Amino acid sequence: MKRDEIAKYAYENVPFYVDLHKKGDSWEDYPVIDKKTMLIHMDSVFAPQYMGDLFANKLERVLTSGSTGECFEVFWKKSHIMKSLVPLWNKRKRYYNISPDDRRCYFFTTKIVDGKELQIEESDYGLGFGKTDLCEDRVIAIYNHMLEFNPRWLIVQPSMLILLTTMAKKHGLPPLPDLAYIELTGESITESARKSVREFFGCEVASQYGCYEVNSIACECPYGGLHVMSENVFVETVGEDDLCITSLQNKVMPFIRYKIGDKGKVIYEHSCPCGSREPVIDLQKVRQNDWIYHADGTVSHSDLFCNIVDKINLSLQQAILQYQIIQTDYEEFEVYIVINEEEDDLEIQTMFVTFYEKYQRKSKFTFYFVDYLYPSEKTGKLAWFVSKVKERRIL
Numbered sequence: 001m002k003r004d005e006i007a008k009y010a011y012e013n014v015p016f017y018v019d020l021h022k023k024g025d026s027w028e029d030y031p032v033i034d035k036k037t038m039l040i041h042m043d044s045v046f047a048p049q050y051m052g053d054l055f056a057n058k059l060e061r062v063l064t065s066g067s068t069g070e071c072f073e074v075f076w077k078k079s080h081i082m083k084s085l086v087p088l089w090n091k092r093k094r095y096y097n098i099s100p101d102d103r104r105c106y107f108f109t110t111k112i113v114d115g116k117e118l119q120i121e122e123s124d125y126g127l128g129f130g131k132t133d134l135c136e137d138r139v140i141a142i143y144n145h146m147l148e149f150n151p152r153w154l155i156v157q158p159s160m161l162i163l164l165t166t167m168a169k170k171h172g173l174p175p176l177p178d179l180a181y182i183e184l185t186g187e188s189i190t191e192s193a194r195k196s197v198r199e200f201f202g203c204e205v206a207s208q209y210g211c212y213e214v215n216s217i218a219c220e221c222p223y224g225g226l227h228v229m230s231e232n233v234f235v236e237t238v239g240e241d242d243l244c245i246t247s248l249q250n251k252v253m254p255f256i257r258y259k260i261g262d263k264g265k266v267i268y269e270h271s272c273p274c275g276s277r278e279p280v281i282d283l284q285k286v287r288q289n290d291w292i293y294h295a296d297g298t299v300s301h302s303d304l305f306c307n308i309v310d311k312i313n314l315s316l317q318q319a320i321l322q323y324q325i326i327q328t329d330y331e332e333f334e335v336y337i338v339i340n341e342e343e344d345d346l347e348i349q350t351m352f353v354t355f356y357e358k359y360q361r362k363s364k365f366t367f368y369f370v371d372y373l374y375p376s377e378k379t380g381k382l383a384w385f386v387s388k389v390k391e392r393r394i395l
Contacts, residue, residue: 002248003027003234010254015044017256032238034259046075050252053077059252062212074212075252081215084249087229088208088216095221095274096181096204100125102152107131107160120145127151131160134374139167146176153181155208158189159375159382162322162338165200166372175201183208187382190309192318192340209283213255214247218281221274228266228279235266235281243281292360293389295330300360302385308355312348319348322373327387331363336370345369 007030010017023029038045046054053059060076076084092098106128108121121128127149129142143164154161154176161182168175182197184207198205209226210216214233218226228235234246236257243262247255264283272280291299305325313320322338339348349367356363375382 001234003246006248006251006254007246007256009251010047010256013049014047014254016041017254019044030257032244032257032259033255035261038255038258042073045253047252047254050075050077053252074250076250077252080249080251084215084232084247087231088219091219091221091227091229092181092183095219096153096206098153098181103127103149104153104155105129105146105149105151106155107157122149131375134163136167139163140171140173143168143173147173150178151176152178153183154179155183155185157186157375157382158184158193159187159322159373161197162189162193163372163374165197166338169200170371179203181206185210188384190313190318190320190322192313193321195318196321196340209281211245211260213253213258213260214245214250217245218283221272221276223273225270225272225274225276226281226283227272227274227276228281230278235279237264237266241265241284243283291387292327293330293387294361302387304356304359305385308352311355312351315351316348322382323384324373324382325385327385327389330389331361332366333363334366334368336368336373338370338372 004027007027011020011022011030012018020031023031050059054075058077060078060081062074062076089100102125104126106126107130108118108128109131117130117132119130119132127146129145146164156164161184167173179201180203182201182203182205184205189207194205204222206220206222207226208216208220209218216229217233217235218228220226232248234248236244236246238244238257238259241263242259243264243266244257244259245255246257262283264281267280267282270277270280292302292304293299302325305323309320309323319339320337321340324336326334326336328334335352337348339345345367349365352367353365356365373382
């Protein structure tokens with residue numbers, strides 16, 4: 001198998017893996033590596049035989065940032081990048097009739113060229129926008145620029161897409177005329193928000209799951225199955241449903257049994273109507289470190305809030321489009337919610353508190369009903385749950 005070949009290569013050639021050693025003969029005897037360990041040993045993850053390419057500026061450099069804002073550099077050969085993206089392009093074409101030469105719009109967190117930070121990046125087939133300094137006027141300017149460019153598809157984080165959709169509706173702007181497909185990446189999205197976006201733009205909306213360390217991991221088919229890119233990555237679950245990936249293309253910086261911080265299950269036996277037999281990922285909304293901290297030293301998993309929002313949306317027919325919950329102190333939370341205009345704020349507040357206190361101790365909630373939520377300038381994503389209590393403990 002390709003996974004065994006790349007693992008053998010890494011453990012024979014890359015200093016970090018050479019020092020780890022394999023414990024036995026089976027695949028499970030390779031150690032599971034987490035991001036914190038990678039960050040500590042990042043200098044030794046690079047394969048020495050590519051050092052010449054590095055000094056000759058022949059490698060592609062990607063700066064990756066997770067929800068915590070911790071960053072590290074990932075290096076690729078251009079040929080390895082192309083191979084890693086072929087399975088994704090095949091699925092885009094098969095499922096949604098999207099090709100590399102179709103015009104697209106996208107968003108990026110930070111790009112520095114010649115010492116200057118880019119706000120706009122444009123080519124014949126692509127138009128990208130930086131996500132820093134977002135305000136209502138700039139979002140409207142971005143949308144008008146997109147109308148002029150007239151893309152056939154978007155690749156975008158849900159928080160940014162919802163922001164664009166909300167602003168366009170508010171200012172009476174039309175949908176993008178030739179838009180056929182929207183690819184969501186980097187964040188989860190509520191079904192109500194997905195429905196609202198689909199109705200406004202009148203096109204297919206699907207999720208693509210990936211990370212800069214390996215590029216695309218899985219792509220959603222028209223029937224909702226999140227199919228693994230088996231030619232690019234091997235995915236497994238370890239421990240308590242922790243997703244673990246092995247890159248199959250990048251030999252410059254291999255990632256072998258790398259725990260990426262997301263939770264989910266890999267389903268191998270299924271009969272998806274799309275016809276693909278590649279494994280399907282049942283991806284949970286919650287990252288493994290999203291904990292609610294209590295004054296008595298105990299913790300609860302923040303997936304409780306996901307369940308609460310799901311129950312409210314089930315009761316009120318998808319009332320909540322978007323949300324963010326911030327734990328400001330023990331048993332104290334700020335709740336930011338974007339809802340459909342016709343919904344009752346007070347009813348949602350009452351249901352939220354009632355559902356929470358059914359499972360947890362009495363707490364103080366301060367609700368803010370807003371028109372939109374901006375993604376973080378630090379990570380480029382909208383973290384749906386943030387614990388400031390957790391941050392104080394780390395410091």
